[in-house]
Amino acid sequence: MSWDPLKLSLEIATIAMMVSLVVGTGLALLMRWRRLPVPDLVDALISAPLVLPPTVLGYYLLVAMGPDSVVGRGWHALTGHDIIFTFTGAVVAATVGSLPLVVRSVRVGLESVEPNLLAAARTLGAGPLRVLVTVTLPLAAPGLIAGAMLGFARALGDYGITQMVAGARIQGIGLDTTSPASIFVYDQFIGNHEAAARNMAIVTTLVGVTILFVANRVTRRYYHRG
Amino acid sequence: MADLAFQLELVRGDFTLQVEETCPPGVTCIIGPSGSGKSTLLATLAGLADVDRGRVAVGSEVWLDRARGVEVPVHERRLSYVFQGLALFPHLNALHNVEYGMHDVPRAERTERALKLLDRVGVKHLAKRKPRTFSGGEAQRVAIARALARSPKLVLLDEPFSALDRELRAQLTALVRDLAGELKVPIVHVTHSIAEVRLLADQVLRIDKGRVVARGAPGDVLAEISDDV
Numbered sequence: 001m002s003w004d005p006l007k008l009s010l011e012i013a014t015i016a017m018m019v020s021l022v023v024g025t026g027l028a029l030l031m032r033w034r035r036l037p038v039p040d041l042v043d044a045l046i047s048a049p050l051v052l053p054p055t056v057l058g059y060y061l062l063v064a065m066g067p068d069s070v071v072g073r074g075w076h077a078l079t080g081h082d083i084i085f086t087f088t089g090a091v092v093a094a095t096v097g098s099l100p101l102v103v104r105s106v107r108v109g110l111e112s113v114e115p116n117l118l119a120a121a122r123t124l125g126a127g128p129l130r131v132l133v134t135v136t137l138p139l140a141a142p143g144l145i146a147g148a149m150l151g152f153a154r155a156l157g158d159y160g161i162t163q164m165v166a167g168a169r170i171q172g173i174g175l176d177t178t179s180p181a182s183i184f185v186y187d188q189f190i191g192n193h194e195a196a197a198r199n200m201a202i203v204t205t206l207v208g209v210t211i212l213f214v215a216n217r218v219t220r221r222y223y224h225r226g
Numbered sequence: 227m228a229d230l231a232f233q234l235e236l237v238r239g240d241f242t243l244q245v246e247e248t249c250p251p252g253v254t255c256i257i258g259p260s261g262s263g264k265s266t267l268l269a270t271l272a273g274l275a276d277v278d279r280g281r282v283a284v285g286s287e288v289w290l291d292r293a294r295g296v297e298v299p300v301h302e303r304r305l306s307y308v309f310q311g312l313a314l315f316p317h318l319n320a321l322h323n324v325e326y327g328m329h330d331v332p333r334a335e336r337t338e339r340a341l342k343l344l345d346r347v348g349v350k351h352l353a354k355r356k357p358r359t360f361s362g363g364e365a366q367r368v369a370i371a372r373a374l375a376r377s378p379k380l381v382l383l384d385e386p387f388s389a390l391d392r393e394l395r396a397q398l399t400a401l402v403r404d405l406a407g408e409l410k411v412p413i414v415h416v417t418h419s420i421a422e423v424r425l426l427a428d429q430v431l432r433i434d435k436g437r438v439v440a441r442g443a444p445g446d447v448l449a450e451i452s453d454d455v
Contacts, residue, residue, distance in 0.1 A: 114311075114313070116309050116311055116313040117313050117315060117316075119272075119274050119300075119307075119309070119313070120307065120309060120313035120314075120315070121315075121326070122274070122299075122300040122301050123272055123274070123300060123301075123303075123305060123306070123307040124301075124326050124327035124372070124375075124376060125301050125302075125327055125329060125330070125376060126301055126326070126329070127299070127301050130329070134326070135315060138317050139315075139316070139317060
């Protein structure tokens with residue numbers, strides 16, 4: 001049995017994790033901005049992927065990034081490729097699914113930073129960017145790490161959005177066209193290849209649980225370091 | 227040698243702060259009951275709290291002038307602030323805490339200067355240790371060293387010794403007294419301790435309900451009140 005589906009899923013999840021960590025940290029910081037209009041609505045929109053059916057999200061992404069959309073045309077002009085039914089589409093799908101989890105974790109991390117420490121940094125001559133880089137983010141690191149790990153695990157397990165946006169078979173980096181692990185398990189099960197479905201399911205579960213376990217340990221160690 | 231001159235007014239709900247004072251170089255102690263506006267006053271001087279109307283200047287340097295639309299950002303005001311909880315950065319060791327305020331000092335000189343400051347306050351041996359390992363008195367000394375690292379034009383101390391025992395307080399009060407003699411800048415020191423006022427103050431401002439109700443030499447102001455402020 002080829003493990004390419006798992007490798008593809010790990011590639012997608014790794015890139016989605018990195019993108020959602022950067023975008024999610026930006027959104028979490030934006031939500032701390034005192035003058036943000038209707039913050040509750042912004043929060044609801046960012047959290048929507050947690051409650052919307054994956055097919056609904058997938059539909060929105062298809063409309064927003066399809067070959068006839070502004071985003072789709074712009075991406076094609078820039079790279080010569082489409083977003084939909086490609087590796088990029090799978091990354092976008094996984095990123096959208098994991099973003100709310102990342103934002104929530106980063107927000108918890110940011111809220112754990114004592115305001116007095118930020119004030120102290122300012123009185124010591126640090127401008128907003130230096131305060132962010134040298135005090136806020138290092139002290140919020142447990143939240144960022146937890147968010148990255150949760151985002152990775154969520155991206156690894158995505159099925160519905162990926163199926164809608166990227167289709168069943170995708171070409172990964174250095175891989176032949178194959179299915180992500182989540183879709184592979186379904187296809188194998190439906191195709192009566194139960195052993196292959198079972199093996200992939202077990203290994204994917206082990207990888208996912210291991211990542212969450214490591215995330216918990218790392219986060220705890222950070223908090224205990226004070 | 228520049229005076230601190232300020233005129234500040236802010237209204238927040240039931241509380242109103244309305245003060246107009248001048249603090250010459252040396253130690254000005256601010257006393258008054260809890261909730262009288264002492265810490266708020268320090269925060270407004272630093273630019274950490276907004277005021278409705280006001281002006282803050284150190285010598286000819288105007289940091290805030292609401293009427294003229296002048297407001298120098300906190301990080302551009304050359305001041306040192308020792309917070310009530312000290313606010314040492316927990317992820318940095320003592321040396322890096324002190325170096326944090328030295329970003330305009332050439333990199334090669336920072337470590338040497340920071341070590342000298344730690345030595346000056348008697349905690350050079352803590353240079354490589356993080357704040358969670360410090361005792362109360364050690365943390366206070368590191369916080370003072372960090373505050374001095376900016377070569378400030380104004381020093382603000384917000385009850386920095388409140389959590390210490392009497393002996394440590396006496397040691398650190400003596401240290402601040404020495405530093406005041408060296409720095410020759412206005413030091414505004416908020417305290418509840420009459421003993422600290424007697425040892426440190428060149429001038430005392432007594433605040434109540436957001437207004438200065440007495441000012442003058444320590445002996446004159448303290449004569450009017452009991453030991454409990």
